Amino acid sequence: MLATRVRLSDLPEGALATFDQADVDLPMQRLLGSLGFTAACQVRLCKSGEPFIVRVRSSRIGLSRALAAAIYVIPTNGSI
Amino acid sequence: MPVPAAGGAAVASVPAVRRILLLGNPNTGKTTVFNRLCGARAKTANFPGTTVTFRIGQAFLGEGRPLQVVDLPGLYVLDTDADEARDARSLLLGDDNHRRPDAVVVLVDASNLVRNLMLVGELRAFGVPVIVCLNMTDLATRRGVEIDAGRLANRIGARVVPMVASKGIGMAALVHELEAVFAAGCPPGEPSDLPAPGASIEALAAWADTIAAEVVRQRGTLDEIDRRTDQVDRVVTHPVAGTAIFVAVMGGLFWALFELAAVPMDLIEVTFGTLGSFARAWLPAGALQDLVTDGVIGGIAGTVVFLPQIMLLFFLISLLEDTGYLARAAFVNDRFFRRFGLPGQAFVPLLTAHACAIPGLMSTRLIPDKRDRLRAILVLPFMSCSARLPVYVLLTSLLFADRPGLAGLAFAGAYVLGAAAAFVTAAVFGRTLVRGRPRPMVLELPSYKRPSLMNALFTARDQGLSFLKTAGTIIFAISVVMWWLSAYPRSAPPADVLALRAQASAPGLPVDEAARLAAEADALEGRAAQASSFAGRLGQFVQPVFAPLGFDWQLTDAILTSFIAREVFVSTMSVLAGASDTADVDEGVIQRIRTMTREDGGPVFTRATSASALVFFVLAMQCLATLAVTRRETGGLKYAAIQLGYMSGLAWAAAFVVYQGLRLAGIG
Numbered sequence: 001m002l003a004t005r006v007r008l009s010d011l012p013e014g015a016l017a018t019f020d021q022a023d024v025d026l027p028m029q030r031l032l033g034s035l036g037f038t039a040a041c042q043v044r045l046c047k048s049g050e051p052f053i054v055r056v057r058s059s060r061i062g063l064s065r066a067l068a069a070a071i072y073v074i075p076t077n078g079s080i
Numbered sequence: 081m082p083v084p085a086a087g088g089a090a091v092a093s094v095p096a097v098r099r100i101l102l103l104g105n106p107n108t109g110k111t112t113v114f115n116r117l118c119g120a121r122a123k124t125a126n127f128p129g130t131t132v133t134f135r136i137g138q139a140f141l142g143e144g145r146p147l148q149v150v151d152l153p154g155l156y157v158l159d160t161d162a163d164e165a166r167d168a169r170s171l172l173l174g175d176d177n178h179r180r181p182d183a184v185v186v187l188v189d190a191s192n193l194v195r196n197l198m199l200v201g202e203l204r205a206f207g208v209p210v211i212v213c214l215n216m217t218d219l220a221t222r223r224g225v226e227i228d229a230g231r232l233a234n235r236i237g238a239r240v241v242p243m244v245a246s247k248g249i250g251m252a253a254l255v256h257e258l259e260a261v262f263a264a265g266c267p268p269g270e271p272s273d274l275p276a277p278g279a280s281i282e283a284l285a286a287w288a289d290t291i292a293a294e295v296v297r298q299r300g301t302l303d304e305i306d307r308r309t310d311q312v313d314r315v316v317t318h319p320v321a322g323t324a325i326f327v328a329v330m331g332g333l334f335w336a337l338f339e340l341a342a343v344p345m346d347l348i349e350v351t352f353g354t355l356g357s358f359a360r361a362w363l364p365a366g367a368l369q370d371l372v373t374d375g376v377i378g379g380i381a382g383t384v385v386f387l388p389q390i391m392l393l394f395f396l397i398s399l400l401e402d403t404g405y406l407a408r409a410a411f412v413n414d415r416f417f418r419r420f421g422l423p424g425q426a427f428v429p430l431l432t433a434h435a436c437a438i439p440g441l442m443s444t445r446l447i448p449d450k451r452d453r454l455r456a457i458l459v460l461p462f463m464s465c466s467a468r469l470p471v472y473v474l475l476t477s478l479l480f481a482d483r484p485g486l487a488g489l490a491f492a493g494a495y496v497l498g499a500a501a502a503f504v505t506a507a508v509f510g511r512t513l514v515r516g517r518p519r520p521m522v523l524e525l526p527s528y529k530r531p532s533l534m535n536a537l538f539t540a541r542d543q544g545l546s547f548l549k550t551a552g553t554i555i556f557a558i559s560v561v562m563w564w565l566s567a568y569p570r571s572a573p574p575a576d577v578l579a580l581r582a583q584a585s586a587p588g589l590p591v592d593e594a595a596r597l598a599a600e601a602d603a604l605e606g607r608a609a610q611a612s613s614f615a616g617r618l619g620q621f622v623q624p625v626f627a628p629l630g631f632d633w634q635l636t637d638a639i640l641t642s643f644i645a646r647e648v649f650v651s652t653m654s655v656l657a658g659a660s661d662t663a664d665v666d667e668g669v670i671q672r673i674r675t676m677t678r679e680d681g682g683p684v685f686t687r688a689t690s691a692s693a694l695v696f697f698v699l700a701m702q703c704l705a706t707l708a709v710t711r712r713e714t715g716g717l718k719y720a721a722i723q724l725g726y727m728s729g730l731a732w733a734a735a736f737v738v739y740q741g742l743r744l745a746g747i748g
Contacts, residue, residue: 027161028520028522030157030160031156031448032522033285034156035522035524036194036285038282038285044303046306047313049317050319050414050415051317053310053313055302056195057192057195058191058195058223058225059195059524060524061522061525062411063520064414064418064521066520070520
């Protein structure tokens with residue numbers, strides 16, 4: 001599974017993926033978790049660039065480029 | 081985190097006034113529900129020892145029974161180190177002498193059930209009856225979301241009220257459910273799969289996912305439904321289009337701030353001027369009359385005059401926030417702000433500081449990272465507040481006497497210089513005093529929706545009252561002290577004043593001539609009184625410090641008295657110029673100030689002195705009230721002292737460079 005993971009910032013717009021992990025400090029991990037980034041949850045990249053906009057479950061979250069590059073996801077197919 | 085026992089027991093004894101907490105994620109409509117329940121019967125308060133604010137108001141149940149409603153700041157989870165979460169836990173547990181609530185009303189965004197249910201899952205462990213308001217069901221329907229409310233109530237073991245709070249739909253049902261909870265507590269038969277007390281975010285999310293899968297029916301895919309939001313977001317966060325939109329929105333906001341607020345501000349000045357005249361007419365001449373008219377009425381007027389701008393600003397910010405645009409604007413700014421060590425969220429405080437630094441300092445609370453917030457607090461007073469405006473008008477008029485175009489440019493330049501100083505200083509502090517890069521930004525982007533006029537009105541009212549309470553008391557106290565320093569000790573009228581008065585009262589003198597001489601005597605007496613006052617003496621004592629900037633003792637005195645409030649500079653200069661004591665910058669006053677002379681007979685205001693004074697006013701920390709609020713917001717004197725030190729130091733150095741540079745260039 002680890003071999004297929006990519007940075008969220010490397011996903012093409014409109015792509016679906018499942019959240020794998022975030023390479024950030026603990027407070028940021030907790031903040032991401034409280035915003036819905038939990039193990040294997042589905043995310044959709046709505047917009048790339050600064051800011052990256054993703055849909056996590058039903059929430060729309062804006063992320064700075066640095067943060068999007070620190071989040072690892074596993075691309076999937078389909079729509080949510 | 082202290083973990084209570086699970087369970088939703090009814091309250092044992094019945095208190096006279098029931099108390100409920102409003103909780104929920106940000107942007108779920110909590111404020112709307114609070115305003116609908118309490119209307120104007122509300123006030124803002126602080127948790128003791130923290131900067132976390134909450135609102136407390138009174139609502140009514142059936143037969144007019146009172147209900148106390150506490151509205152807490154929006155939060156995603158309770159189990160974090162954030163101040164808001166800690167205070168919410170403390171209230172829920174009844175710690176720190178807080179009275180435990182009789183029920184908690186949780187606002188849940190119906191179109192985003194899973195993330196919102198995580199908070200409900202945490203709350204159920206606190207043993208307080210919970211009512212879930214399934215808000216914004218209209219938006220949810222538009223996103224193709226259908227929720228079986230009855231089934232949801234059974235699965236979470238709490239009462240559920242579908243509502244559209246912005247339209248008042250569901251409010252009566254909420255009151256009805258509150259009555260039912262107070263009468264009977266939680267529904268019997270608690271679900272067996274509630275998250276355990278202290279459950280992890282992962283466990284809470286898994287529980288919420290399971291429930292959502294059972295109670296939510298999604299029509300169509302969100303990809304199709306959110307396409308329009310995607311398109312709008314692409315434009316408003318675009319590097320070029322997004323920035324242009326932001327500039328246009330802020331331009332409109334500033335226009336409104338300075339144009340629309342001008343009328344009530346003028347009205348306030350006229351009202352207090354009239355009040356002062358009445359007091360002067362009714363009270364016997366002497367110290368009491370001066371204290372009431374100049375100290376008390378002048379001090380209150382100096383505070384209240386900012387109210388229209390502050391209330392209008394928060395009214396407009398609230399409208400913008402409700403639309404969902406502000407979160408996007410934060411990202412647009414983040415690109416630029418980040419280079420200087422400030423987060424995108426700092427733009428609202430920096431914007432607010434253009435009306436007054438004090439509400440700006442208070443609104444830095446929305447910056448999540450403490451070091452980011454500290455940097456914003458330290459540089460925020462560089463932004464040109466309204467109190468600097470009359471000073472800018474006076475000094476730019478003196479600088480470019482007959483060239484209004486250049487004066488206008490200098491005026492705009494003063495604003496740009498203040499903002500530039502703020503950003504550069506933030507970058508320097510990020511590498512020295514408050515080291516670190518701003519935390520990478522992550523923000524929920526709320527759905528676009530029509531703003532609530534009611535929320536905006538109540539926000540403006542609350543912020544206005546909060547300003548009067550926190551800033552008003554400080555400004556008022558400082559005004560009285562500074563008035564005393566400017567008015568005492570009293571000195572006997574100089575000989576030339578007595579001579580002029582004697583001439584004015586000479587028999588046979590035409591009435592016009594007598595009036596002219598009397599006015600001249602009054603002006604001379606005012607000037608002499610100012611010179612011999614404590615503030616005047618201090619001005620003369622510290623003048624050598626300001627001499628390299630081109631300031632004589634009169635200009636130094638005016639700068640010292642402007643610590644009352646910056647615009648007092650104008651009235652002090654006016655007194656020293658021998659005009660009446662006025663804060664209005666009209667052409668007559670400017671002309672008299674322009675012709676003021678130094679002890680050696682040279683002009684007080686050369687072009688170099690005017691430019692140097694303007695730069696000094698842009699950069700200097702001349703507001704004791706701001707320092708007092710900085711001290712409170714940072715929890716000690718240290719950062720207030722640093723703020724005073726570097727701002728004053730920078731102002732002196734920059735004014736020195738300008739004055740000496742212009743003189744070297746032959747511009748005297």
